[in-house]
Amino acid sequence: MEIEFYLLDVTYEVVGKEPHVILWGITRNGERVVLRDRRFRPYFYAIINERIDAETVARKIRSFSEAESPIIEVKPTEKKYFGKPVKALRITTVIPEYVRRYRERIREISEVVDVLEADIRFSMRYLLDHGLEPCGWHIAEVMETPVPAKYRATRFYEVVSSIKPIGDTRPPRDLRVMAFDIEVYSETGTPHPERDPVIIIGVKTSSGEVKQFIAEELSDKEVITEFTDYILRYDPDIIVGYNSSRFDWPYLMERARVNNLKLDVGRRRDGQPSQSTYGHISIPGRIHVDLLNFAEEIPEVKLKSLDIVADYLGVMKRSERVLIDYIEFPRYWRDPARKPLLLRYNLEDVESTMGLAEKFLPFAMQLSSITGLPLDQVGAASVGNRLEWFLMREAFRRDELIPNRIEKEAEPYKGAVVLQPLPGIHENIAVLDFTSMYPNIMIKYNIGPDTIIREGICSESEHYVAPEVKHCFLREPPGFFKGVLQTLLSLRKQIRGEMKKYKTDSPEYRLLDERQKAIKVLANATYGYMGWVAARWYCKECAEAVTAWGRKTILSVIDYARVIGLKVIYGDTDSLFVENIPDKITRLSEYVERELGFEIKIDKVYKRVFFTEAKKRYAGLLEDGRVDIVGFEAVRGDWAEIAKEVQEKVTEILLSEKNIEKAIEYVRNTIAELNQGRIPLEKLIIWKTLTKSIEEYEAEAPHVNAARKMKRMGMKIEVGDKIGYIVVKGSGKISDRAEPYMFVKDPKLVDTIYYIDHQIIPAALRILEYFGVTDTQLKRVASTAGRKSLFDYTKKT
Structure with missing residues (x-):
């Protein structure tokens, strides 16, 4: 049958x-x-x-x-x-x-x-x-x-x-998904599963059922038993959590052991969760997906906490939900008036987790289908490993043996072209993007570890010779990577054509859209994969040749743009910022297609864009009113949220309203609010990652000192942890005054001078100093006489 x-x-x-x-x-x-x-x-x-x-x-x-x-x-x-x-x-x-x-x-x-x-x-x-x-x-x-x-x-x-x-x-129409989240009681900071109980487990299912399993006092044996029974009763196909591979499941596994229970939640009896490939937690017969794996691939979000990611993706507004530090759980748990807030906090975590699942799972499922990696592995795997499994499937189909993975030393090579920008503010600028530039270079020049010629004579008639680096590739027969990329790009084109048959809000359109996105991710990762030292098909010369041809391609396009009188403001890798003159852009696009064999299209148009002298650093106002900020340091991990917020708002005022004075006034008002204790403490937290054990640090960096204080309070601190701290008033070095954020409850303790001088003003000045504004002017009310207007800095393009 x-x-x-x-x-x-x-x-x-x-x-x-x-x-x-x-x-x-x-x-x-x-x-x-x-x-x-x-x-x-x-x-x-x-x-x-x-x-x-x-x-x-x-x-x-x-x-x-x-x-x-x-x-x-x-x-x-x-x-x-x-x-x-x-x-x-x-x-x-x-x-x-x-x-x-x-x-x-x-x-x-x-x-x-x-x-x-x-x-x-x-x-x-x-x-x-x-x-x-x-x-x-x-x-x-x-x-x-x-x-x-x-x-x-x-x-x-x-x-x-x-x-x-x-x-x-x-x-399947009735695919059953269950989101879960646990809360743990600990009197001493970081919870330890051999000692500290699980007090709440919240679940939400794709059918809309919401439940909580709540401990009696501090005994979690019944909670874990009820949770296990519920899983077997509901019988989910997919279980989703947030940081569940690193925290929730390992914690439950250890608590089950302490309570002499079996966490028998799989479709195989005695199928208890266990750590598997790529570090994910595997459950026999079910798929466990840790959504944090996908959140970590959102570069725009600095801190990957559930509440911040859910807010960023429009799942749940952070301003409208309950927020409680985990060190406060005991106080809320013991207080009958506050306990309902803790329960609501857990429910909102579960709601957010299910909301993120609805965002991430469609893409993840298509990625799983294409790469051949099961859904519980595809999120935990690196981009290189995802692509590698797809390559392995293609190798099998093409009767190619799959190379072994051999550890090698990293070998640097010259990267892409990044032009020196024309500093200032420019009006009406189009951003032109090459369509799949690097994959198309690999196809055009038959680049791959099976086509490279390392010995013998290299001739233009039989080989493609990379500019600058002179690496040599066979013209015929088509190589493995060329064939794979042609398959991917052809499939993506076919899918995008199929999408046109459906309405954009239809299930069919959404399914196809997630599939073409997954294919795009794989195709664009191919060049980088060859330069990844852990790759089975590692080829440093291949990656080096791709960037060499990329540099030659984009420089020839810049030269032609100048010939036809189209000013280039900036260029980076496979993008050019040019004057938005439609007929000249059309001529440039035709040249790229006709002479170079590539495709270039308008990706977006800025009504106004601002460049400093630095590369990879600009801010632009899009046609729909959104502000794009790229590369300014206030988006880095060692700046407080208030610095990022100030920089974004200053940029928005300058680009939207062309009003320098309003931007200055906004910074002054922010400083005043800080001095009055009206800035939320969470916006003053500075996050930095521990890259080695505390004992290995010789310099007394603020985040290291904060980590030491957390450890003394009984918290578990490991390499890779993000340490959040707030600088408080007092004598001594800044590092001595870096307090773990959860210990700072009173805004009056904050060293406002530090935040003004080292966070707010430097972040604002990265934009405003170009217009002649100084730190002194941001700290006082100043005469505006003789100051230039924003129009004086606008480039007539």
């Missing part, structure tokens, strides 16, 4: 001496099912010397066979490796863990050139070989059998023949 099912996850088990691939899925009629494939066996490859008889080497390999996991086949096979034909042996065994054991022994055989694909996890090997797509629909030839007692499923099937995707990535 045949069934259609939506693939959630894949795992494997070794039963006796037989590996079983376990597929977790949902059928069209909403049944949660398990499919088992007992036919698949682990294997890897050995490349052998071309002049050696394959059977001679095969006999040596068979002699290594062990009874626990015998070598059941050594098969000669023709493969390609970096585009070149090689003689290889495919070695198959029984128990997946023995692959690496055999690898080490076979590597020692003198006739073996290399051993490949022995580091691919067995369950992922199965996905690769069958071309399966997590978060996609599949059809399988199966035989139904009774559901084994160890599985929580409606039906159980044995895969007896083919299994393949059908190209449909629409999620």
